[in-house]
Amino acid sequence: MGKARxxxxxxxxxGSIAFDSVETPRGSVDMALGGSASYASLAASYLARxxxxxxxxxxxxxEHLTRFEKNGVDTEGIERVRGKTxxxxxxxxxxxxxxxxxxxxxxxxxxxxxxxPEKYQQTCCVFLGNIDPTLQSAVLDQVSRSExxxxxxxxxxxxxxxxxxxxxxxxxDILFINDEEAFQLSGAExxxxxxxxxxxxxxxxxxxxxxxxxxxxxxxxxxLFVPVVLLPRVVDPTGAGDAFAGGFMGYLSKVxxxxxxxxxxxxxxxxxxxxxxxxxxxxxGLAELEEPAIDHRLKxxxxxxxxx
Amino acid sequence: MGKARxxxxxxxxxGSIAFDSVETPRGSVDMALGGSASYASLAASYLARxxxxxxxxxxxxxEHLTRFEKNGVDTEGIERVRGKTxxxxxxxxxxxxxxxxxxxxxxxxxxxxxxxPEKYQQTCCVFLGNIDPTLQSAVLDQVSRSExxxxxxxxxxxxxxxxxxxxxxxxxDILFINDEEAFQLSGAExxxxxxxxxxxxxxxxxxxxxxxxxxxxxxxxxxLFVPVVLLPRVVDPTGAGDAFAGGFMGYLSKVxxxxxxxxxxxxxxxxxxxxxxxxxxxxxGLAELEEPAIDHRLKxxxxxxxxx
Numbered sequence: 001m002g003k004a005r006x007x008x009x010x011x012x013x014x015g016s017i018a019f020d021s022v023e024t025p026r027g028s029v030d031m032a033l034g035g036s037a038s039y040a041s042l043a044a045s046y047l048a049r050x051x052x053x054x055x056x057x058x059x060x061x062x063e064h065l066t067r068f069e070k071n072g073v074d075t076e077g078i079e080r081v082r083g084k085t086x087x088x089x090x091x092x093x094x095x096x097x098x099x100x101x102x103x104x105x106x107x108x109x110x111x112x113x114x115x116x117p118e119k120y121q122q123t124c125c126v127f128l129g130n131i132d133p134t135l136q137s138a139v140l141d142q143v144s145r146s147e148x149x150x151x152x153x154x155x156x157x158x159x160x161x162x163x164x165x166x167x168x169x170x171x172x173d174i175l176f177i178n179d180e181e182a183f184q185l186s187g188a189e190x191x192x193x194x195x196x197x198x199x200x201x202x203x204x205x206x207x208x209x210x211x212x213x214x215x216x217x218x219x220x221x222x223x224l225f226v227p228v229v230l231l232p233r234v235v236d237p238t239g240a241g242d243a244f245a246g247g248f249m250g251y252l253s254k255v256x257x258x259x260x261x262x263x264x265x266x267x268x269x270x271x272x273x274x275x276x277x278x279x280x281x282x283x284x285g286l287a288e289l290e291e292p293a294i295d296h297r298l299k300x301x302x303x304x305x306x307x308x
Numbered sequence: 309m310g311k312a313r314x315x316x317x318x319x320x321x322x323g324s325i326a327f328d329s330v331e332t333p334r335g336s337v338d339m340a341l342g343g344s345a346s347y348a349s350l351a352a353s354y355l356a357r358x359x360x361x362x363x364x365x366x367x368x369x370x371e372h373l374t375r376f377e378k379n380g381v382d383t384e385g386i387e388r389v390r391g392k393t394x395x396x397x398x399x400x401x402x403x404x405x406x407x408x409x410x411x412x413x414x415x416x417x418x419x420x421x422x423x424x425p426e427k428y429q430q431t432c433c434v435f436l437g438n439i440d441p442t443l444q445s446a447v448l449d450q451v452s453r454s455e456x457x458x459x460x461x462x463x464x465x466x467x468x469x470x471x472x473x474x475x476x477x478x479x480x481d482i483l484f485i486n487d488e489e490a491f492q493l494s495g496a497e498x499x500x501x502x503x504x505x506x507x508x509x510x511x512x513x514x515x516x517x518x519x520x521x522x523x524x525x526x527x528x529x530x531x532l533f534v535p536v537v538l539l540p541r542v543v544d545p546t547g548a549g550d551a552f553a554g555g556f557m558g559y560l561s562k563v564x565x566x567x568x569x570x571x572x573x574x575x576x577x578x579x580x581x582x583x584x585x586x587x588x589x590x591x592x593g594l595a596e597l598e599e600p601a602i603d604h605r606l607k608x609x610x611x612x613x614x615x616x
Contacts, residue, residue, distance in 0.1 A: 095497060189403060192538040213521035214535070225535040225612045227522070230500040264615040304533045305613040307572040 008124055010074075011048040011253040012146070013041050014114050014139050015129020015242070017056050017064075017078065018086040021103075022281060025095060026235045032282035033064050035086065036129035036152065039239035042286040043246030043273035044127075045071040046294060048253035050246070051120045053077035053139070057085040057108045067287060076117050083108040096237055116142040125253045127245055128172070130154045133164040140171050147256050150174035150249055151203075152241070158185050170202035173258065176245050178209045191216060205258065207248070207267070209241055217267055222260045226267040227304055229275035229297050236281045240274040243286060247273030272297040316432055318382075319356040319561040320454070321349050322422050322447050323437020323550070325364050325372075325386065326394040329411075330589060333403060334543045340590035341372050343394060344437035344460065347547035350594040351554030351581035352435075353379040354602060356561035358554070359428045361385035361447070365393040365416045375595060384425050391416040404545055424450040433561045435553055436480070438462050441472040448479050455564050458482035458557055459511075460549070466493050478510035481566065484553050486517045499524060513566065515556070515575070517549055525575055530568045534575040535612055537583035537605050544589045548582040551594060555581030580605040 020034035041050035051074040060080060068075050086109035089102040114135055121144045128136040128151035136151055143149075149172045157165050158181060169175060175198065179191060186197035191208055195218035198206045205219040212234075214227040248270030255262045275297060276285040328342030349358035359382040364372075368388060376383050394417035397410040422443055429452045436444040436459035444459055451457075457480045465473050466489060477483060483506065487499060494505035499516055503526035506514045513527040520542075522535040556578030563570045583605060584593040 190538075190540055190542070192540055210521065213518065216535075216538075223538070223612055224615070225522075226615075227524075227533040227535070230498075230524075230531070232498055232500050234498070261616070268615070302615065304531055305615065307532070307534075307576065307610065307613065308569070 008256070009048045009253050010120075010123045010125075011044050011050050011249055012053065012116070012120050012123040012126045012143070013037050013044065013050050013129065013246070013249075014053040014127070014136070015040060015131060016086055016109055017052075017054040017060070018088050018109075019059075020238060020282065021087070021089040022091070022236055022238055024092040024236050026233070027281070029236070029281035031087070033067070034088065034239060034282060036131075036239075036242040038068075038283055039242035039277060039286065040127055040129060040246035040249070041068065041073045042071055042283050043243040043270075043277065044250030044253070045073055046273075046289060046291075047247070047250030047269065048124070049074060050250070051077055051123065053114045053116060053120065055079045055081060055108050055112045057081065057083045060085045067283075071287065077120055079115075081108050081111070090238070092237065096234060114139050121145070124148075124256065125249055126150065127249045128152065128168070129242065129245075130157075133157050133161050133168045136168045137164065137171070140168070148173050148249075148252050148258065150176065150245065150252075152176045152245055153181065155181050155184055166201060172203050174205045174207060175203040176207045176209060176241065176248075178211070178241065182206070182208050205263070209244060211237075211240075215244070215267060215271065217263055219258070219263070224260070224264055224267055226264075226271050226301070228271060229301055230304070231275060231279065234278045235285075237278050239283070240278050243277035244270040244274040247271070268298055268301055271301060316564070317356045317561050318359055318428075318431045318433075319352050319557055320359050320361065320424070320428050320431040320434045320451070321345050321352065321437065321554070322361040322435070322444070323348060323439060324394055324417055325360075325362040325368070326396050326417075327367075328546060328590065329395070329397040330399070330544055330546055332400040332544050334541070335589070337544070337589040339395070341375070342396065342547060342590055344439075344547075344550040346376075346591055347550035347585060347594065348435055348437060348554030348557070349376065349381045350379055350591050351551040351578075351585065352558030352561070353381055354581075354597060354599075355555070355558030355577065356432070357382060358558070359385055359431065361422045361424060361428065363387045363389060363416050363420045365389065365391045368393045375591075379595065385428055387423075389416050389419070398546070400545065404542060422447050429453070432456075432564065433557055434458065435557045436460065436476075437550065437553075438465075441465055441469050441476045444476045445472065445479065448476070456481050456557075456560050456566065458484065458553065458560075460484045460553055461489065463489050463492055474509060480511050482513045482515060483511040484515045484517060484549065484556075486519070486549065490514070490516050513571070517552060519545070519548075523552070523575060523579065525571055527566070527571070532568070532572055532575055534572075534579050534609070536579060537609055538612070539583060539587065542586045543593075545586050547591070548586050551585035552578040552582040555579075576606055576609055579609060
């Protein structure tokens, strides 16, 4: 943490920074640090040097920037403007089976027009968090060098920006998507056919996230499955997918390859970071991890699928 | 298939034989061979010599017995009595997310009082299909020698026969249960805690089946996870759990051990047999399999979780 790393280990992350108010069967939290860029960058910070491009309002206190910096996250690309930070209020019900959005205030996020600091334009890897696909493309236009590009998306963009989404899909190596969105984007009836349809849209690899049931990776030469870390209890699933992507891309920023073994390692890291994220509200499960705790979970996950 | 096997490879299976009328998004079938003992015995027949104890009515044609015998299933324990065979009518909706039972006619199954032929009383392994736990105990009373005993159950018995269920749970090595039933039986909020609660009730191992999301095995010394075989389409999920148990116990009847490697092999075999079962209505996906087709799926499943 906090060590200087070469460009070889940088990971450009573009996404949201938000204040979340969340209620779950285990408790609640109000106006706590959240957003895709927060979860992804903290999860990635144990493996790479994340460079965050995001927008916040005047209400975004320096203590949050300090939090990022303590974890070695480069915050130069976090733009602070007049107005309020993006705010999301939601509730999880029925032992986490249902999620209701109670309020979404885009605030300054509505005017988000990501501009990369010059030093971010050459980077090892890129993770485009779940934002307007037009903006995702605009970010890629500013990247002059990158080994691996990955992106996330969501049902809202599939419904409202399909053309722009398909354009950016042709420019990425990896798409992260959850299973419902994969069915929606592909129109397919099984996860296997959905993956094949999505790969035909352009990305070289697709990672289909299935929440508590694990993740599947499909590519031209191999397929991989990883289950989740078995936890006695979940506190707040918010940000799990972004923590997964952060851990995944952090690992790829180190190994810089897309072969089977590298991708298997990335799936494991992503899964383990997501497991820490869901054990606490906000980014609390991700912020101060020790290497032995991470290794212990990696080992447990490996054992679960060690069939030799 | 059809080869004589020693007592060392016998697998006693007690359960239902039924005529099922099923409608799914892929079509329908009327009065087709079904029931837990049918699926489990055909799935097991590629590895062991299943001995079936079940009850059928006068309407149960010899062609069905011939079908079993062609697969090497010992049918001496199938009792034919006056009356009609157990009949179930159901419908799968919403891309298999919902299942409605339209009609259940127990018929002769209501008077089922399993009596083991003498030659079944010494067997390698036992699989007690999903029947009244009182009957499951009565079957075990008749078994004088067996290496490994496994059982299945369902929500109906958890609700109506909890005491008898707990009694038989103390007598088995392995419980097969789906995740909803595991939560119901344990009252736990996570699959990890549910498994721990269930193991405290007596079985040495519990296999939690999660449908299209794979299966988890919990025991005193290790835990294993296996995903499902990725299929382009499912035709009829009826019997998948019984085919899984049949393949699983067929494998254990050969290896006669409960160590990690043996259980991993059993999980793989069970998963592969379930994948064949769901690709056709009734037992059609299970009845005439060739060894290379089975091996091909085993290999594909292995690759999916080969993280080396």
